[in-house]
Amino acid sequence: MKTGFGFVTAWMLLSLFSHSSFAATIEGEVLIRGSRDTLEGVNVFVLPGKVKTVTDRNGRFKFEDLQPGKIKLVINYPGFIRQEDELDLTHDLSKIVYLERENALLYETTVESRDTRDLVKRTLNQKKAAAQPGAGADPVRAIQNLPGVNRSQGFSSQVIIQGSAPQDTRYTIDGHEIPLIFHFGGLSSVFNPDLTESFDFLSAGYQSNYGRAMGGILNLNSRDLDLKRFKASGFVDTFNSGLLVETPVGEKGQLAVGGRISYIGQVLKAVLGGSDNFSLTVAPSYGDVGLLYQRPLSDRLKFKFTVIGSQDALNFIAASPLGGDPSLRGNFSNQIGFFRLIPQFEWTHSARSKTVFSTAMGRDFINTDIGSNYFNLRTIAATVRAENRLRVSETFLLNTGMDHRLSWADVSLKLPRVFNDGGLPNPISTGEMRIVELKNASSNLFGFYVNPVWKPAVDSRWTLHPGLRLDYFAPINEWRPAPRVSGSYQLDPTLSLIAAGGLYAQAPLEQQYSPGFGNPAIRSSSSWHLRLGAEKDLSASLTKGSEAYTGVFARWFDRLVIRDTTSIFSNLGKGQAVGWETSVTYNLDPWNFFGAYTLSRSTRSDPSRSSYLYEFDQTHFLTLIAGVNLKRNWRISSRFRYVTGPLDTIPTSAVGDLDNDVFIPIRGSLFNSRLDAFMMFDLRIDKRWVYDTWTLSLYLDIQNVTNRQNTEGLQFAYDYRTFDTVNGIPILPTFGLKGEF
Numbered sequence: 001m002k003t004g005f006g007f008v009t010a011w012m013l014l015s016l017f018s019h020s021s022f023a024a025t026i027e028g029e030v031l032i033r034g035s036r037d038t039l040e041g042v043n044v045f046v047l048p049g050k051v052k053t054v055t056d057r058n059g060r061f062k063f064e065d066l067q068p069g070k071i072k073l074v075i076n077y078p079g080f081i082r083q084e085d086e087l088d089l090t091h092d093l094s095k096i097v098y099l100e101r102e103n104a105l106l107y108e109t110t111v112e113s114r115d116t117r118d119l120v121k122r123t124l125n126q127k128k129a130a131a132q133p134g135a136g137a138d139p140v141r142a143i144q145n146l147p148g149v150n151r152s153q154g155f156s157s158q159v160i161i162q163g164s165a166p167q168d169t170r171y172t173i174d175g176h177e178i179p180l181i182f183h184f185g186g187l188s189s190v191f192n193p194d195l196t197e198s199f200d201f202l203s204a205g206y207q208s209n210y211g212r213a214m215g216g217i218l219n220l221n222s223r224d225l226d227l228k229r230f231k232a233s234g235f236v237d238t239f240n241s242g243l244l245v246e247t248p249v250g251e252k253g254q255l256a257v258g259g260r261i262s263y264i265g266q267v268l269k270a271v272l273g274g275s276d277n278f279s280l281t282v283a284p285s286y287g288d289v290g291l292l293y294q295r296p297l298s299d300r301l302k303f304k305f306t307v308i309g310s311q312d313a314l315n316f317i318a319a320s321p322l323g324g325d326p327s328l329r330g331n332f333s334n335q336i337g338f339f340r341l342i343p344q345f346e347w348t349h350s351a352r353s354k355t356v357f358s359t360a361m362g363r364d365f366i367n368t369d370i371g372s373n374y375f376n377l378r379t380i381a382a383t384v385r386a387e388n389r390l391r392v393s394e395t396f397l398l399n400t401g402m403d404h405r406l407s408w409a410d411v412s413l414k415l416p417r418v419f420n421d422g423g424l425p426n427p428i429s430t431g432e433m434r435i436v437e438l439k440n441a442s443s444n445l446f447g448f449y450v451n452p453v454w455k456p457a458v459d460s461r462w463t464l465h466p467g468l469r470l471d472y473f474a475p476i477n478e479w480r481p482a483p484r485v486s487g488s489y490q491l492d493p494t495l496s497l498i499a500a501g502g503l504y505a506q507a508p509l510e511q512q513y514s515p516g517f518g519n520p521a522i523r524s525s526s527s528w529h530l531r532l533g534a535e536k537d538l539s540a541s542l543t544k545g546s547e548a549y550t551g552v553f554a555r556w557f558d559r560l561v562i563r564d565t566t567s568i569f570s571n572l573g574k575g576q577a578v579g580w581e582t583s584v585t586y587n588l589d590p591w592n593f594f595g596a597y598t599l600s601r602s603t604r605s606d607p608s609r610s611s612y613l614y615e616f617d618q619t620h621f622l623t624l625i626a627g628v629n630l631k632r633n634w635r636i637s638s639r640f641r642y643v644t645g646p647l648d649t650i651p652t653s654a655v656g657d658l659d660n661d662v663f664i665p666i667r668g669s670l671f672n673s674r675l676d677a678f679m680m681f682d683l684r685i686d687k688r689w690v691y692d693t694w695t696l697s698l699y700l701d702i703q704n705v706t707n708r709q710n711t712e713g714l715q716f717a718y719d720y721r722t723f724d725t726v727n728g729i730p731i732l733p734t735f736g737l738k739g740e741f
Contacts, residue, residue, distance in 0.1 A: 027062040028095035034695035047072040118207040140189035147581035147596040157182035161216040163577030163602030168215030176360035183286040190310040192258040192290040204553040205500025205531035208449040208467035214527040225254040237736030253295040261287040286312040311337035338364040352391040403447040411438040422649030422670035427662040444474035461490040473507040480505035494537040501530040519569040550582040577602040590629040619644040633688040643678040647671035654720040694741035707731040
């Protein structure tokens with residue numbers, strides 16, 4: 001009896017001791033639901049004991065010495081849905097917590113940041129810009145919403161800035177020049193959007209670290225990778241499909257590779273069908289590839305490698321003569337492509353000094369066949385950029401650098417020199433035939449700049465940017481100094497005034513100075529810029545990111561290259577472009593609004609005629625965007641655009657050319673007709689389904705919802721007595737699906 005009692009007592013004491021001494025451990029990680037990205041600095045609580053810990057840089061957390069029983073694991077992090085998990089703590093646990101964003105399609109303002117080295121530059125974030133209606137999930141297309149950007153006619157892939165010529169705008173990626181930034185028709189950019197971090201828009205008054213462009217600069221910034229695991233995503237929509245793979249490489253390296261291919265030609269053939277003049281046997285097509293690799297080489301030296309490749313093709317057959325010109329029939333094709341290899345090094349010398357050096361190497365090619373005529377160009381291109389940033393004092397930052405471009409080209413062409421005044425070309429058969437063969441034609445352009453940032457005192461309201469650029473155009477043996485200056489005055493913490501201006505020089509195109517086709521005696525063109533503006537931060541009374549801008553700009557062009565009857569090309573052109581632009585970003589959750597308006601006038605003149613409206617003049621340009629974030633990750637947004645109609649030249653009469661069996665137009669004044677105004681309403685619907693380890697997104701982007709027939713140009717009869725209008729795109733829906741894991 002005593003023995004049994006002693007055994008029970010011992011068992012009870014042992015059991016009590018065991019339970020009272022048991023302590024459990026919970027460890028785990030906090031991940032973003034859908035993307036599986038880690039979250040650092042998240043407060044994690046255990047209730048009812050009110051024990052707290054914080055996730056580390058890898059999103060991991062750990063609780064030790066917890067008492068057994070039922071507990072609650074609680075996470076409440078700003079921007080995410082509150083997460084509560086009930087656990088029965090009888091042993092050590094490992095837990096992965098997936099936090100879901102309150103709105104996975106949360107919209108933010110388009111204008112992301114200002115560059116302290118350039119008061120004019122506007123940087124647009126990739127994710128924010130891509131979600132705009134009309135962008136087709138491509139951030140670069142959102143640039144057409146900004147004030148000061150002229151709307152390109154029809155399916156043009158060019159960007160026209162503040163009344164300048166299309167060729168006055170340079171396109172770059174990570175600061176290195178590329179021949180184009182859009183695929184055919186401007187429907188997609190040439191670099192994978194998922195490899196793009198942001199893009200910079202520089203217009204009138206931009207600073208001296210860029211040059212050789214009288215219009216402006218559009219620069220793509222590739223992403224900085226931050227990978228902790230393998231990722232992949234793929235999409236398919238109405239016009240193209242793509243795939244992106246991202247993965248860590250070794251202990252420190254990171255790699256991302258993506259590619260896209262289009263089938264827009266097949267879509268257009270199905271929608272547009274045939275016509276009397278065109279048998280669309282092979283329609284437009286394009287594709288591109290992109291690669292990013294980066295790794296730190298040491299604590300102070302970072303290495304990044306970017307690869308971009310792009311190709312476009314447009315082919316069709318004209319069964320009957322076009323525009324009554326017998327020489328225009330047969331096979332027509334146009335192919336353009338390029339690739340760049342861009343290694344970049346960033347060396348941090350100290351807390352005050354850093355050097356960024358990069359180079360780009362690659363090839364460009366253009367193949368154009370127009371019946372029996374042709375134009376073929378092969379170019380080897382190399383660019384070098386280097387900049388040192390030195391913080392001399394708290395009030396003085398000194399930026400110095402170089403920006404060089406070297407190229408070697410092989411050119412072969414058989415083309416007639418056709419009179420093309422007023423955007424109205426004479427029939428090709430009337431032009432004097434030119435046959436040119438050039439081998440290893442070099443074009444070397446060297447640029448050096450200093451771009452300081454200075455404040456009179458640490459607490460001064462003034463910030464000044466006195467800059468100087470020196471360009472050497474080797475093919476025409478010309479040095480061009482270009483002084484520039486900008487400054488801002490902070491009236492109060494939310495309101496600043498901006499002024500910027502200077503001289504901008506641009507080398508002539510290769511064909512304009514080539515001995516076989518152009519005039520070797522021509523010089524560079526130039527333009528003076530002036531900008532005055534004011535910026536107001538509205539975030540204090542509204543949601544973060546709300547802001548307003550208003551300002552005026554002016555450009556005076558000189559020594560513009562024009563066609564001359566005696567020397568083929570000459571520097572006798574002049575012009576000016578003036579305007580007022582304003583924009584407002586208004587965020588009031590869940591609503592977002594953006595409005596931009598530009599009033600401008602652009603003119604040109606030359607010795608043979610007085611001032612006339614320039615071909616790309618647009619008096620009014622209004623853009624209105626509105627969007628709302630709905631529950632369950634739905635978003636609806638819309639865009640309305642109104643633009644003054646394009647200019648065209650209507651001939652007063654025509655005379656017959658019996659030798660070539662065509663009519664030649666007799667022009668009156670140039671660009672004497674303003675076509676109907678452009679108006680378009682676009683609609684976009686986004687929906688995202690978020691699962692623990694992957695997401696599925698759907699978007700429907702409809703351009704020209706009302707199916708308005710916008711006139712883009714005129715097509716004249718063979719004798720120029722009558723004409724038909726050429727209309728722009730009809731209603732154009734883009735339906736897409738994207739999966740990410």
